[in-house]
Amino acid sequence: MQELERRFHDFAMTLPGAECIDDLALDTARGQRADYLWRNRSVVVEVKTLRGDPQEKIDRMVDELSEREDFPVFYGRAPADKVFGHLPDGQHLLGRLHEKVVRSVEAGFRDARRQIINTQKVLGLADALGVLVLLNADIEALDPITVGQFVSKLMVHRQGAGHAVDLVWLISEAHTVEHAQPCILIEHDSLARFEWADAWVAPLNGRWARFNDSALISSAASALADLTWRPAEGPAERPLTNEQRWRANYRCNPYLSELDDEHVQAFGRRAAEDLLPYMVVDRPHRVGILPPEHVMEAWAHFLEEASRRGLDLRGVVS
Numbered sequence: 001m002q003e004l005e006r007r008f009h010d011f012a013m014t015l016p017g018a019e020c021i022d023d024l025a026l027d028t029a030r031g032q033r034a035d036y037l038w039r040n041r042s043v044v045v046e047v048k049t050l051r052g053d054p055q056e057k058i059d060r061m062v063d064e065l066s067e068r069e070d071f072p073v074f075y076g077r078a079p080a081d082k083v084f085g086h087l088p089d090g091q092h093l094l095g096r097l098h099e100k101v102v103r104s105v106e107a108g109f110r111d112a113r114r115q116i117i118n119t120q121k122v123l124g125l126a127d128a129l130g131v132l133v134l135l136n137a138d139i140e141a142l143d144p145i146t147v148g149q150f151v152s153k154l155m156v157h158r159q160g161a162g163h164a165v166d167l168v169w170l171i172s173e174a175h176t177v178e179h180a181q182p183c184i185l186i187e188h189d190s191l192a193r194f195e196w197a198d199a200w201v202a203p204l205n206g207r208w209a210r211f212n213d214s215a216l217i218s219s220a221a222s223a224l225a226d227l228t229w230r231p232a233e234g235p236a237e238r239p240l241t242n243e244q245r246w247r248a249n250y251r252c253n254p255y256l257s258e259l260d261d262e263h264v265q266a267f268g269r270r271a272a273e274d275l276l277p278y279m280v281v282d283r284p285h286r287v288g289i290l291p292p293e294h295v296m297e298a299w300a301h302f303l304e305e306a307s308r309r310g311l312d313l314r315g316v317v318s
Contacts, residue, residue: 082310
């Protein structure tokens with residue numbers, strides 16, 4: 001069991017009326033069960049930990065596409081929708097990539113729905129509220145915005161007869177949103193059949209934050225698409241490189257973000273031209289001399305902004 005799973009188990013048992021279904025010694029021959037009962041058996045909870053990092057599949061697909069003549073030139077990481085936006089069939093390719101990313105999420109949702117329904121039948125809880133908790137400890141490719149939007153669609157279109165999953169609680173420690181770890185509650189309209197649901201759901205994120213001795217930061221965003229995520233930074237094992245430091249400084253003051261792509265590319269060309277005298281081999285008087293820090297820092301700032309918007313570097317570098 002991962003550390004996040006253990007911690008969530010301890011948290012789950014602190015909620016009012018909590019029971020661990022594994023402790024009930026039910027007949028396993030009658031099918032798989034959910035994990036917890038909350039609120040004196042009026043809530044059935046299944047916890048799924050996201051596994052199966054799709055990053056290798058994503059990298060393989062991008063490597064294949066990079067052989068295309070029209071594939072954009074970019075440095076480091078960039079948002080997939082921005083990169084594929086440069087291609088005439090970009091939407092189709094983005095759909096294929098999306099399938100690779102969320103395949104494991106759909107399987108987890110399907111299994112959780114079945115387990116919640118079975119638990120309701122076995123325990124005679126015909127109309128208990130169904131909760132799916134999705135934990136993401138370390139899979140960066142399964143970002144909370146993509147997963148959250150996909151789960152919202154599953155709740156509407158993959159429930160079959162009835163709605164076993166009324167609420168999905170997505171908790172990711174692999175990402176940050178607005179400088180905090182995202183804890184996203186995704187409600188289905190079926191939640192409205194419980195008159196007590198709003199008052200019960202609202203404090204969940206606060207309870208989780210207090211359990212982890214963390215501050216709770218609420219976002220003003222009205223939709224998942226309005227949020228911006230970043231990979232969570234693990235504990236520093238060594239001092240930041242100069243480039244990492246310059247990029248971090250730029251993220252605190254993204255002064256190029258208000259410019260259009262053309263002007264950002266022009267900034268990048270000037271930065272590259274300033275670097276060029278220190279990189280060509282036919283200038284022996286430059287051997288061993290590093291460019292001035294402000295020159296390297298400007299280039300790092302350009303690369304950070306180019307990565308953020310998925311800028312095609314064709315024409316900037318060759």
